[in-house]
Each structure stands twice: as structure tokens, then as C-alpha cells.
Amino acid sequence: MSALTTPAFSIDDFLQNEREKDLLRFSTAGSVDDGKSTLIGRLLYDTQSVYEDQVRSIEGKGTTAPGQIDFALLTDGLRAEREQGITIDVAYRYFSTARRKFIIADTPGHEQYTRNMATGASTADAAVVLIDASKGVLIQSRRHAYIASLLRVKHVLVAVNKMDLIGYDEAAFRAIKADFSSVLDQIAVDTGSPVERIFVPVSALAGDNIVHRSDVMPWYTGPSLLELLESLPPSIDTRTAPFRFPVQRVLRPDHKFRGFAGQIASGTIRPGDTITVLPSGRSAKVGRIVTWDGDLAEAIAPLSVTLVLDRELDISRGDLIVSTDRPATVAKNAKAALVWMDQRPLELHRRYLLKHTSQTAPVFLTSIEHRTDPATLAHSPASTLHMNDIGAVTLNFLRPIALDQYNENRSIGAFILVDAESNSTVAAGMITAVSSLTAAGVPILADTWGPVTAGEREARWGHRGAVVEISGPLPLIDAIERSLFAIGAVTNRIGANDDAFLLHPTLLEIVTTLQVQSGVLALVVNANDSENLVVRADGQDLTLDAGNVDDVDDASGTSGAGRAVSAVHKLLHSTGIFISSEKAGL
Amino acid sequence: MPVAESERHTSPLQVTPHAPPRLSHLRLLEAESIHILREVASEFERPVMLYSIGKDSSVMLRLAQKAFYPAPIPFPLLHVDTGFKFAEMIAFRDEMARSIGAELLVWRNESAIAAGTNPIALDTKRCCGLLKTQALLDALRHYNFDAAFGGARRDEEKSRAKERIYSFRDSAGQWDPKNQRPELWNLYNARVHPGESIRVFPLSNWTEMDVWQYIHEEKIPVVDLYFAKERPMYVRGEALLPIEQAFVARLGEKPQMVKSRLRSLGCSPCTGAIRSDAETIPAIIAELISFRSSERANRVIDHDQEGSMEMKKREGYF
Numbered sequence A: 001m002s003a004l005t006t007p008a009f010s011i012d013d014f015l016q017n018e019r020e021k022d023l024l025r026f027s028t029a030g031s032v033d034d035g036k037s038t039l040i041g042r043l044l045y046d047t048q049s050v051y052e053d054q055v056r057s058i059e060g061k062g063t064t065a066p067g068q069i070d071f072a073l074l075t076d077g078l079r080a081e082r083e084q085g086i087t088i089d090v091a092y093r094y095f096s097t098a099r100r101k102f103i104i105a106d107t108p109g110h111e112q113y114t115r116n117m118a119t120g121a122s123t124a125d126a127a128v129v130l131i132d133a134s135k136g137v138l139i140q141s142r143r144h145a146y147i148a149s150l151l152r153v154k155h156v157l158v159a160v161n162k163m164d165l166i167g168y169d170e171a172a173f174r175a176i177k178a179d180f181s182s183v184l185d186q187i188a189v190d191t192g193s194p195v196e197r198i199f200v201p202v203s204a205l206a207g208d209n210i211v212h213r214s215d216v217m218p219w220y221t222g223p224s225l226l227e228l229l230e231s232l233p234p235s236i237d238t239r240t241a242p243f244r245f246p247v248q249r250v251l252r253p254d255h256k257f258r259g260f261a262g263q264i265a266s267g268t269i270r271p272g273d274t275i276t277v278l279p280s281g282r283s284a285k286v287g288r289i290v291t292w293d294g295d296l297a298e299a300i301a302p303l304s305v306t307l308v309l310d311r312e313l314d315i316s317r318g319d320l321i322v323s324t325d326r327p328a329t330v331a332k333n334a335k336a337a338l339v340w341m342d343q344r345p346l347e348l349h350r351r352y353l354l355k356h357t358s359q360t361a362p363v364f365l366t367s368i369e370h371r372t373d374p375a376t377l378a379h380s381p382a383s384t385l386h387m388n389d390i391g392a393v394t395l396n397f398l399r400p401i402a403l404d405q406y407n408e409n410r411s412i413g414a415f416i417l418v419d420a421e422s423n424s425t426v427a428a429g430m431i432t433a434v435s436s437l438t439a440a441g442v443p444i445l446a447d448t449w450g451p452v453t454a455g456e457r458e459a460r461w462g463h464r465g466a467v468v469e470i471s472g473p474l475p476l477i478d479a480i481e482r483s484l485f486a487i488g489a490v491t492n493r494i495g496a497n498d499d500a501f502l503l504h505p506t507l508l509e510i511v512t513t514l515q516v517q518s519g520v521l522a523l524v525v526n527a528n529d530s531e532n533l534v535v536r537a538d539g540q541d542l543t544l545d546a547g548n549v550d551d552v553d554d555a556s557g558t559s560g561a562g563r564a565v566s567a568v569h570k571l572l573h574s575t576g577i578f579i580s581s582e583k584a585g586l
Numbered sequence B: 001m002p003v004a005e006s007e008r009h010t011s012p013l014q015v016t017p018h019a020p021p022r023l024s025h026l027r028l029l030e031a032e033s034i035h036i037l038r039e040v041a042s043e044f045e046r047p048v049m050l051y052s053i054g055k056d057s058s059v060m061l062r063l064a065q066k067a068f069y070p071a072p073i074p075f076p077l078l079h080v081d082t083g084f085k086f087a088e089m090i091a092f093r094d095e096m097a098r099s100i101g102a103e104l105l106v107w108r109n110e111s112a113i114a115a116g117t118n119p120i121a122l123d124t125k126r127c128c129g130l131l132k133t134q135a136l137l138d139a140l141r142h143y144n145f146d147a148a149f150g151g152a153r154r155d156e157e158k159s160r161a162k163e164r165i166y167s168f169r170d171s172a173g174q175w176d177p178k179n180q181r182p183e184l185w186n187l188y189n190a191r192v193h194p195g196e197s198i199r200v201f202p203l204s205n206w207t208e209m210d211v212w213q214y215i216h217e218e219k220i221p222v223v224d225l226y227f228a229k230e231r232p233m234y235v236r237g238e239a240l241l242p243i244e245q246a247f248v249a250r251l252g253e254k255p256q257m258v259k260s261r262l263r264s265l266g267c268s269p270c271t272g273a274i275r276s277d278a279e280t281i282p283a284i285i286a287e288l289i290s291f292r293s294s295e296r297a298n299r300v301i302d303h304d305q306e307g308s309m310e311m312k313k314r315e316g317y318f
């Protein structure tokens, strides 16, 4: 190594200083066109955080007057965004000052892309909410402030922007401040999450009070936006919170080593600490904290480490290792706040996939408590949630899950819902209440609520409710009913041609609807002399030649009836009516 | 000797015994990346790591070693070789895979290479399309990989700033930036239908500065081309072009020795060098602080036209 000596600059000092910088993640929020991207572009430009070639590539483009750089183009990086002059998806930008490093998520204001705003805010410690001074507080400003509060973004900097358009008028600024303060207070009451807020009048376009304090508003004597960002407390400190460690992977390089790899979600761990594995409830002591850089005497959140325990426990991906003193709650039911993000609206009693820590598990939404109107914060009853709706729901898990409330632990209280058919991420959720189980796994009665749900029935019976239409020879119909009964399915057989149904044509539908809601397999049968057995469930058909039911297949030894019965089981599994092949008797 | 008052004042950092010190910025980034690597290895059937030999790949590879230690890296490495990589890069690649015991796959679009594809015969855009994008898509399909790690960072380029950590790709490998899956907290949706796949970017939140500081602190080996040395170059105004490929030379052009290095490693005909005296990593970091241009400014491919990186990504580039 050559000894490189620059007198004025010491690289060692620089690196040491870098090591001591902390990190703040913040996101922008607000209504469309109120200047979020312009403000971020201005912040980057005035802190010399953009390269010359990046500035050159946007000169003379965009929506601003000639000679004036359109700073929004520094973050609006997609062609469609530049063409439409709006932000569509989050842009992540990075910069640092002498004091701290920043990760910025510049989010879209357009209502259609609310899900992308939620994406950016979910990892933020602070939000910069913009309000266009010439327009005042709009509904989208409220919606975003509400989502930020739900997501427990602790600090809100309210930048009242475009002050240049209203002649830098103090009275207008004060009016907006009073108005939005009361909005934030109402939101805090609703979400139970107080928001620390600071207001600052700015012009993103002119650069007033963004990085440098401006003298065009002598009535404002406070700090610039950047000074405020530099002085906010850093990310939430979870080192003293209860220990939580979702197991991501079991590492078994050879028969001697068995370690549990994961990222510490909260708390601190040392060898010798007693831990409990949830949901099983078994305990052990931490033997070693293994990393590539050597064993640790102590590890804190959010380090990624590998734990070796002092004895063999059956632990797999998705389990949660917690401190025995302060465990999480194991539950089969919970309440949650939900932001719906999919075109296809929420369907009660439909099976969704819950992605929570390192596990994926089936879940039912058994009831909607209410929908919240972001304009008025009023709660109203709802039978579904549409895209961008915010509501409160009850969740029913098919197997017990270890949870914390989101306001106690962001990592262990957060989840997403995935549609098992389309694979879309359809909702973001935050646990607000948990109904715990006793040590024996029985729900504590005082903690549970509501009628028995479809999810609970599905968990017990192994299938959900469905209409199964069967027509064909009577012996085959009998065989199918008997074989479903034999594997524990709950069935009810109805003759489609019974007099009562012929007299009242809508009756059959009423009866089967009730049965499906109760989780029963409604077998609507039509016995006849046809050559074919036809079975239909969930829009899928199965047609079998019933002529040779008594034949025995020489190779497999199964009879024609046996093959027909097993084909029906397969159909009911492939349509998702049975929750597993095992429950379907396959 | 008693400690003087003034000396005590020079170390104001009081560490309270029960609150362990906060994690540095690099530790936070490292922990996040390891979490991502482990999620992917556990949730996908056939993941692969795209290994491009550059500094970002070198960091990503070290993070993979850390993520699964003491077990080996549970997926292969894939290098998409255009045939125009520097000889030093190929030697480094083979030695790296051998020394850490990783499985290395190399894929080349042999028919396009045999047909004489190069950025001068075609234009850079079509050359990249064949030798990089097409080769990558062919390789992923050939091996049936359902997830591929890439070392791309959001701070590299403005369409990359829009990427998710899990970037969903349809069955043709294409990115649809207007319709990305929401991605909240650290909960990643790994569900794909057959033929679809996910590109995963564990270094999404790292900056160029972070990468160099991490290489420095972790003593991660990198290709010698990053360090300044007297190297033969075709000098064209400000631009320095490596002499690696003969077809780059203009008629009668003679190389000159220039003390230079590469800031970003790509294909030799399209990656310009920079004049530099930085022979060590601290010197590279010091130089980085003074740079006025982005790291991709010396790459021809990003500048063919406005939004060319976004277009390449839509077509299946990583």
C-alpha cells in the first residue's frame, strides 16, 4: 500500500465520522401535485447530492419555466412519470450530511397509487407531509396523514409548500397550520398513535427553507426542513424491547451443527438467556450466537445472526423465538387495521394467505368491524373493502400464530395478505388486538368474540362450504357420499328433484347458500340411468364413463367405482374446497 | 502518570453498561441484506445469484457467505459472459468461485457471439440486448431458476430508484414499473405462477459510498482494475478507452500509457476508464467524495437515449 498523504483531508477521520453517523428513513406524503418530488429534488440539489451528469440530463425539460430546473425530474425516474408529470411509484433516494445518513422514499400523491405511498411509509421513521398553500388541506392530505399514523410513523414534518404562490403570506400559513393540526389530533384519537408534528413554510421551487433558511419570510424564525430532519430523534430504538426472533431458516451443514438463522426483530440476546419457542411453547437456553465474523457475546436488533440452543427442540421456519419472561401472544383470532390495495374487493370467508414475519399461513377475514372515511374519520359499517379503503377486521387463523400488537412491536404486529389465486399482495395489516390461547391451546373465553366462524369450521372439518352437484347412477352417488363421510367431511345430501324444490324453484338455492355459509358440503344429487357420472363443484366439471363401474383394473386392482370416487376427491382438492390433500383423503 | 483533565475531555463517548452501542449504518445495511438472502433461499425452489465480478457482486457474495455460515451458500452463481469482459475479470471470477467453494455457472449467447455481435458492428443497444438481456433470459429459462439475485442498487440510476427489493417479472422476464406489487415492511411476496420469476436486489439500499466502505472494513477482494495503474488506453478527449478489444481502435490510433482505473466494471468496449491516482481503497473513497459525475457516466449503454435503462429493464435486463 502506498502511503497516500493529503494534508487537508484525513481519510481515517472521514471513515471514523461515517461510522458514527446514524440513519433516518423518511417518506413524503400529500396530495397530487403539491410538490413532493420537487421538494426532494431541491433537497438533493441544494445539499450537492446529485451528480452533474444527472442534472444535465434534466435541464430544459419538465413543467417549469425556461431556465428553471424541474427538480421533480430528479426523482420521477419512469418515462410514464415524466410524460404525465406525476409520480406513479416510490423513488428511493439516498443522501447524507455531516451529521446523518438519510433514506428517502418519495411517494405518489395520486389516489390511485395509495398502495405505493403505504409501501414507502411502512419503513419510515418520519414523514414529510406536504400541503399546497394555494389549495389548503385536501382529502388526500388527510388520507396520507391517516395512513402514516396507522403505520406508526412517529414524526411528521408538515411542509406548507408553494408559499411563493400566495405571496409568502403568514396568515395563510397560520390558517393551514391550525386546520391541519386539528386534523392530526382527530387522527391521533382514532388510531391511538400520537403524532409529533412541526410545521414549516417552504417553496420547493425557489428553495426557501428547504436546506437554507430563507429571508423572504421574516415572520418565520424556525429551522429549515433539512435542519429539522437532522434534529429528529433517530429510528425507534428497540434494544430494550422484549426479544423477538422469527426463524427464517434452520442451518444444518453437518450432523454436529444445528442453528436457527434470523434477524432480531427487537431486543437483545446473550448466551445463557432463556428463550421460548412459539407457538409450541418449549423453552431452552441460548448456547451460542454464531456469525461469520465469530461468536457474539451479545446481539441487538436488528442484527441478522444464527442462534444455537443448549438442547434439541423441534423448530422450523416461521417459528418465533421470544424471551421467556416477556413472550408474545399465541392466538387463533386477532383484530387488525387493514389497508386494502387490490382491484378485487375484500371477500369475507375467502381464504387468503397471511404473510407475517417468516411464515405464510391461511387466514380468513371473518368480519369487518367498520370502514373509516379518511375525510371525516367516521366509522361506518361495511360488507367489503375496496381498493384504497381503510377498515378494521377480525382475522381467524387456521393454526395458532404468535403475535404482538403493532403499536407494541412493528415487526411482529405487521402482516400482508396475499391472494392465493392471483398471487397479488391485496392488503397491509396491523394487529390491534389479540385473543390469546391458554397453555393447552384453548382460547381464553373472555378474550374471544363473535359467533363460530367459517374459518374455525374449516380448520376443524378440513374443508370449506361448497355445492357439489352430482348426477349419474345411484350406486355411484352413494359410494361418493359414503367415502366423503368416511374421511370426516360434513355433508348434506339433497335430491335436486324432490317435490319441495320443484314447487319452489328458489328454495334449493336458499338452502344450499345457508349450508355453504355454515361450511357444509351440500351434495345436490340427481340419480338417473345415464351412461355418465357428472360432478360439478366451484365451476369445475368432471365427467366419467359410468358404464363399466364394476370392471376391475387389472394393473391397479381398483374398481371403476373406486376410481370415480377418488376422481371426485381429487376434484374437491384441486378446487381448494379441501384445505389439503391429506384432508381430502388423497 | 495521572490522566490529565484535558485528555479525559477528548473522549466524551460514555458507554452505559446496559445499553449496547447502536449499530452503524453499514451493520444495518448488512443485516437487512442478509435477511433478504435468507428469505429468498428459503422461499424459492431454484434461486441463483447473478455474479458480475464487480464491486457490488463482491459485496453481495460476501453477504451470502455470512447469511448461511457455517453452511455453504445454498444456490449457484451465474455469470452472464458477453465475451467482452476484461481478461482480469474472468481470472478473478474463476479464482473467487474456487476459493470459496461456490458452484459457478457461466452462460454465453454463443450463436450471437459467433455471428460477430459487437457494439460497433451493431449499436450498443442491440449488442446489450443480445449478449446481456437475451443471454440472461435464456440462462434463467434453461436452468428453470425462479429467483435471481442481482447486485443493482437504487442509487445507481433513476429507474433503478423505482425498483422493489423483490422485482416481479412475467414469464418473458419483463418488468412492469407501473404495476409493481406493494412491498411493505420487510414482508416480501414470493408467490409466482409457473414461468414467472422474481429478481431480488439485496443491495437496494446501499450507495456506492457504502459499498466501498464495506469493502474496506471487510477487506473484500476486488478486481485490480479498480485501482489506478499505468494502463494502455486510447485517449479521445476526456474519454479513455481500454485497448482490450482490437476492434475498438480507430484507423491508425495508438494507445498511450495513462494512470487510470475503472469506476465500474462492464464490457471493455463500452466502459470508459478515468484518470486517477487512487491505488488503495481509502484513496478510492477519498476520490469518490470529490466526484462530480455518477458512476455510470462512463458507461456508454445508459446514455443512448433518455430512459434507456428503464427500457432495458422492461425487456428483461436485471
Ligand SMILES: Nc1nc2c(ncn2[C@@H]2O[C@H](COP(=O)(O)OP(=O)(O)OP(=O)(O)O)[C@@H](O)[C@H]2O)c(=O)[nH]1
Binding pocket: A030, A031, A032, A033, A034, A035, A036, A037, A038, A039, A063, A064, A070, A072, A085, A086, A087, A088, A107, A108, A109, A110, A161, A162, A163, A164, A165, A202, A203, A204, A205, A206
Ligand atoms: N410555484 C410553485 N410551484 C411548485 C412548487 N413546488 C412544486 N411546484 C410545481 O408543482 C407541480 C407539481 O410538482 P411535483 O413535485 O411533481 O408534485 P408531487 O407532489 O411530487 O406530485 P405527485 O408525486 O404526482 O403526487 C410542478 O409543476 C412543480 O414545478 C413551489 O414551491 N412553488
Ligand SMILES: [Mg+2]
Binding pocket: A036, A037, A038, A072, A086, A087, A107, A108, A109
Ligand atoms: Mg411526485
